[in-house]
Amino acid sequence: MRNLFNVKCVMFNVILLYTLHFTHYTAFAQPVSARELIENAQAYDGKTIAYAGEVIGDIMRRGNFAWINVTDGEKAIGVWLEGHLLKQADLLAGSYRSTGDLIEVIGVFHRACPEHGGDLDIHAFEIEKIAPGRHNPEASSFNTGKRNAAVVLLGALGLIWILAQLKFK
Amino acid sequence: MILKPRPQDFVVIGYYLGKIILGLALSMFVPVFAGLVFFREASPVLDFLIAIEIALIAGLLLTRACSTEKELNWMQGMVVVSLSWLVAMLLGAIPLYLSGHWKSFLDACFDSMSGFATTGLILVQDLDHLSFTHNLWRHLILFIGGQGIVIVALSFFIKGFSGAFKMYVGEARDERILPNIIHTSRFIWFVSIVYLILGTSALAIAGMANGIRPASAFFHGVCIFMAAFDTGGFAPQSQNILYYHSLPFEIITIIIMILGAFNFKLHYHLWTGNRREIVRNIEMVTLFISIMVLFFITGFGLTQLGTYPGLAVLFRKGFYQLISAHTGTGYQTIYAAQFVNEWNHLARVGIICAMSLGGAACSTTGAIKMLRLGIIFKALLEDIKRIILPERAIVVQKYHHIKEIFLEDKQVRLAFLITLAYFALYWFGAVAGSCFGYPFIDSLFESTSASANVGLSCGITNAAMPAALKYIYIFQMWAGRLEFMSIFTLIGVFVAVIKGK
Numbered sequence: 001m002r003n004l005f006n007v008k009c010v011m012f013n014v015i016l017l018y019t020l021h022f023t024h025y026t027a028f029a030q031p032v033s034a035r036e037l038i039e040n041a042q043a044y045d046g047k048t049i050a051y052a053g054e055v056i057g058d059i060m061r062r063g064n065f066a067w068i069n070v071t072d073g074e075k076a077i078g079v080w081l082e083g084h085l086l087k088q089a090d091l092l093a094g095s096y097r098s099t100g101d102l103i104e105v106i107g108v109f110h111r112a113c114p115e116h117g118g119d120l121d122i123h124a125f126e127i128e129k130i131a132p133g134r135h136n137p138e139a140s141s142f143n144t145g146k147r148n149a150a151v152v153l154l155g156a157l158g159l160i161w162i163l164a165q166l167k168f169k
Numbered sequence: 170m171i172l173k174p175r176p177q178d179f180v181v182i183g184y185y186l187g188k189i190i191l192g193l194a195l196s197m198f199v200p201v202f203a204g205l206v207f208f209r210e211a212s213p214v215l216d217f218l219i220a221i222e223i224a225l226i227a228g229l230l231l232t233r234a235c236s237t238e239k240e241l242n243w244m245q246g247m248v249v250v251s252l253s254w255l256v257a258m259l260l261g262a263i264p265l266y267l268s269g270h271w272k273s274f275l276d277a278c279f280d281s282m283s284g285f286a287t288t289g290l291i292l293v294q295d296l297d298h299l300s301f302t303h304n305l306w307r308h309l310i311l312f313i314g315g316q317g318i319v320i321v322a323l324s325f326f327i328k329g330f331s332g333a334f335k336m337y338v339g340e341a342r343d344e345r346i347l348p349n350i351i352h353t354s355r356f357i358w359f360v361s362i363v364y365l366i367l368g369t370s371a372l373a374i375a376g377m378a379n380g381i382r383p384a385s386a387f388f389h390g391v392c393i394f395m396a397a398f399d400t401g402g403f404a405p406q407s408q409n410i411l412y413y414h415s416l417p418f419e420i421i422t423i424i425i426m427i428l429g430a431f432n433f434k435l436h437y438h439l440w441t442g443n444r445r446e447i448v449r450n451i452e453m454v455t456l457f458i459s460i461m462v463l464f465f466i467t468g469f470g471l472t473q474l475g476t477y478p479g480l481a482v483l484f485r486k487g488f489y490q491l492i493s494a495h496t497g498t499g500y501q502t503i504y505a506a507q508f509v510n511e512w513n514h515l516a517r518v519g520i521i522c523a524m525s526l527g528g529a530a531c532s533t534t535g536a537i538k539m540l541r542l543g544i545i546f547k548a549l550l551e552d553i554k555r556i557i558l559p560e561r562a563i564v565v566q567k568y569h570h571i572k573e574i575f576l577e578d579k580q581v582r583l584a585f586l587i588t589l590a591y592f593a594l595y596w597f598g599a600v601a602g603s604c605f606g607y608p609f610i611d612s613l614f615e616s617t618s619a620s621a622n623v624g625l626s627c628g629i630t631n632a633a634m635p636a637a638l639k640y641i642y643i644f645q646m647w648a649g650r651l652e653f654m655s656i657f658t659l660i661g662v663f664v665a666v667i668k669g670k
Contacts, residue, residue, distance in 0.1 A: 038504045041511065056297040057406050060380035060414070067380070067414045069406070071297055075504070076408050096210070096300040111476070111511070118482035119414055120504060138212065146215040146267065153222035160226055164233040 031104060034075035041111030041120060049109045051077065051122055052130065055093045055100040059086065068093070070105065079105050080116065081124040092133035102131040173669030174244075174662055180235045181245045182252070187231025189253045189319060193260055194224035199309055200264075204302035213302035216267035224260045247658035250319055254647055258282040261310050268303045270294050272632045275639055280307070282643045285314035286650035287533055289402020289499035289624020290642065292632045296407040301388060304405050308392040314650070315399025315429070315533035316357060360436050361398065368394035368425050375417045389413075397425035399533045402499025402624030409501045410489075419485070422500060423492050430456070430496040430528025432540075434571060451543040451568045452529040456495070459542070463523045464491050470516030487516070490625070494523035497534035499624020508627040514610060517627070521614055524623045525595060535622030535649050537591050541584035543568060548581040590653045594620040594645055601641050602629060615642075620649040 031052040037044055053072035060067040066086045069076045071094075094100025107124035110116075115123075197217050204214040241249065258281045266277035276292040283290045284307055293299065293307075369390040376386030389405055396403045406412040410422060428436075435453070438446045447453055467487050477483040486503060493500045508517060527536025551566040558564060566576040598616025603609050607629055615629040619642040630642070648656050 035506075039506045039510060041507070057412060058381045058385055062380055069408060069412055071407070073295075076297065076406070076412075078408070078411065078414050080414075094298060096298055099298075112478060112482060112486070114478040114482060116414060117416060117419075117502075118477045118486045119411060119502070120507070121414070141211060142215060143212050146212065146219060150215055150218045150222065153219060153226070157222050157226050157229070160229050164229055 031072075034072045034077050037077065037109060038075060038120065041109075044109045045111040047109055048106065049122070050104060050106050051079075051109075052102070052104040053077075054102050054133070055091050057093055057095065059091060059093055061086075070103065078119060078121045079107065079124050079127075080113075080121055081105075081107075081127060085124065085127050089127050089129055091129075094133060096136070098135045099133045101129050101133040104128045104130055171665050171669040174665055177237075177239070178245055180237050181239050181241060182248050183231050183235030184237045185241060185245075185249045186252055186256065187228045187233075187235060189249070190224055190228035190231065190256060190260065193257055193313075194221050194228055196309070196313055197221045197224070197264070197306070200302045200306040203305050204300075208301040210300045210302045213264075213268065213300040216264040217302065217306070219267060220260060220263035223263060227256075227260075244658060244662065247655040248662055251647075251651060251655040251659040253319060254282075254285060254651065257285050257310075257314075258643070258647075261285060261306075264303065264306060265293075268300065270296070270299050270303070275636060276632055279639050279643055281310065282646050283624070284308075284310035284401065284403065286622050286646040287311055287315045287399050287401040287497070287535065288619060288622045288646045288650075289396070290619060290626060290630045290646075291403065292630065292639075294632065296405075304392065305388075307403050308395040308401075308405075311399045311401030311403055312361070312395040315395075315401065316361060317354075356437060357433050360433060360440070364398055364425070364428060365391075365394055368398060368421070371421050372418065375415065375421055376413070379413060379415045379418065393418075393422060394425060397422045397498060397500065398429040400426060400429045400497040400499075400528065400535075400622070401533075402493070404500070411502050411504070416485070419489055419502060423489065426492055426496040426498045426500070429498070430532050430534050432529035432531045434531055435529065438571060446571065449569045451547075451570050452539040455539040455543040455546070456528065459523070459526055459539070460491065460495055463495065463519045464488060466522070467491050467516045467519030470513050470519060473515065474511065474513050476511045490520060491523050494520045494623055494625055495526065495528065497524070497527050497536055497621055497623045499618065499626075501625060505626045505628040508614070508625075509611060517610060517614060520625065521617050524614075524617045524621045524625065525591065527621055535620075537588050537621075540570065541588055544576065544580055544584040545588065547576050548584075551576060587652060591620065591649070594648060598641060598645050601638065605635050605638055616645065620645040622646060622649050 031050045032044065034051070034053070037049070037051070051070065051072070053070040053076070055068050056071050056076060057069050061083065064083045066081055066083055068079050068081065068086070068091065070079050089101070089103065091103070092098060092101050104127070105122055105124045106126040107122040109122050111120055112118040113121045113123075197220055201214050201217045201221070204210045204217065258278050261281035261284065262274060262277035265271055265280060266274050270293050271277040271280065272292070272294060279290070279292050282288075369387070372390035372393050373383075373387045376389050377383055381389065392403070392405045395401070404410060404412065410419065432452055435446060435450055464487065467490075468483065471477060471483050471487050477486055489500075489502050503511075525536055526542060527538050528534030530538045530540040547566050547568050551564055554564045554566075567573050568576060595613065595617045598620060599609060599613035602612025602616055611627050611629055614625075614627045617623070618625045
């Protein structure tokens with residue numbers, strides 16, 4: 001009986017390994033970088049991957065779905081996800097005024113998505129917020145060094161203009 | 170014997186250069202206004218105020234020190250134009266560099282020249298967090314460069330004078346649309362502004378339909394229009410057009426890119442009711458044939474690899490990159506690395522050929538241009554006819570460009586000369602790239618993109634590339650945009666200063 005159980009275990013493991021290794025979808029536990037995905041797109045095509053990065057730009061809702069663009073600091077990739085995932089995550093997108101939420105996406109990678117006109121994208125079925133984004137207070141403040149430089153240059157400009165007027169007269 | 174330029178020549182050059190610098194300073198008030206009123210970005214506005222002050226100081230000093238009422242001769246006009254573009258690059262780079270998004274002033278100059286020359290190659294870092302004010306400036310310099318820096322000054326800041334035509338020609342615009350060159354400049358602006366309103370509206374509506382917020386959709390619409398119509402290729406986000414994931418957006422940008430590749434003279438005739446011109450004009454016929462042939466080559470290359478699932482997807486990706494290349498825009502719906510990894514040599518050769526040919530003369534595109542290509546083919550036809558027909562037969566070749574024109578040897582010689590100069594420039598950059606260790610086909614791709622002011626990249630252009638290659642690409646963008654004559658004149662003046670008597 002015990003032997004039979006072991007044989008079943010071995011068979012199960014073999015089938016599991018075969019499924020993971022040779023089937024279309026392969027799970028990657030560690031997030032893959034955008035560069036790795038773009039430069040080795042064929043290897044990852046159709047596989048389930050994890051990708052982490054900052055949400056940037058606009059969150060574009062399309063009916064029951066949405067597009068978000070996620071950058072890992074080097075390259076950005078479009079992520080297609082269902083509206084309810086977006087609602088759960090309540091995302092802040094990064095721009096000049098803010099650093100967007102840092103998220104991890106689990107989804108299927110396409111090097112040339114047939115559903116989206118051949119775009120390189122990820123169809124997400126799970127997203128997780130790793131770190132919340134924040135607004136950038138520097139966006140609406142003056143840089144002191146630049147302000148001083150502007151004042152000095154303004155003085156020089158005024159002086160040159162007055163001298164030019166005097167010479168002209 | 171080479172004659173040394175007289176001091177008076179430098180005075181005249183300095184005076185008009187000063188005027189153009191003042192014009193550039195005024196153009197920087199656009200991002201300042203937008204930054205204060207719409208975007209409320211204080212720090213970026215300061216970057217522009219500093220650049221404006223530097224430009225005003227330089228402009229004032231030059232116009233006062235070189236004050237003259239003399240008009241430009243051909244040599245002076247050409248030198249003013251070539252120097253104006255270098256000065257514009259330096260001044261335009263100041264606010265970019267101050268933003269902190271460029272690793273060095275050279276990188277900022279690279280992007281500034283890329284903008285003014287309507288190329289679209291970029292070295293900017295973290296573009297997705299760049300301020301709206303700086304982003305607007307990036308696209309505005311495409312618009313200014315596309316119209317012609319000197320045309321901006323001609324239209325608004327310099328009153329009519331006979332030297333205007335010399336500077337107009339120096340900027341690679343050798344066709345008068347209207348008898349008066351100032352009126353011609355203003356017509357070019359009029360056409361551009363009308364299309365700006367229509368194009369921005371169409372893109373903003375498409376953006377909103379795609380789920381972008383109205384204010385953001387309008388901003389993207391303005392930026393993308395300026396870059397597409399002036400065949401520049403910058404985009405507000407790092408993913409370029411791929412950011413939008415939208416077929417309508419791609420279709421609208423294709424239409425705008427093609428409109429940007431039309432000759433302004435053709436625009437004038439279409440606007441005044443001469444619609445048949447579009448099917449008769451040698452440039453349009455050549456452009457149509459060229460697009461068909463090159464799409465066949467590119468498409469055939471893509472089918473060999475099977476990268477794209479289905480013909481519709483292959484057409485969407487292949488045709489978009491091809492139109493972007495042929496019009497000299499440089500918009501991409503694929504990543505740069507995909508050109509290398511997922512497109513084979515044949516498909517890339519199709520794109521390289523499209524980039525090298527460009528759009529119509531007197532348009533915002535760069536490269537060899539359709540008129541020259543058409544003339545060369547007509548000359549070839551003429552020679553074949555001469556061989557076939559009896560010796561006593563008189564062979565006359567004509568082409569239609571607004572009116573019927575008899576083909577003359579002078580036109581053919583000039584077309585060949587400029588075409589050869591472009592090929593030399595493409596090869597120069599390709600060899601230089603190879604010397605730095607890049608594969609030849611990739612180097613040729615990037616070199617053609619820079620020289621023909623396209624902006625498509627297969628990945629060579631990045632902040633880490635050798636500084637010498639950055640200088641080479643800057644030179645290529647500058648020479649390619651001005652179509653050599655004013656650059657040759659500037660080199661000639663340098664030689665005359667050193668060797669002249």
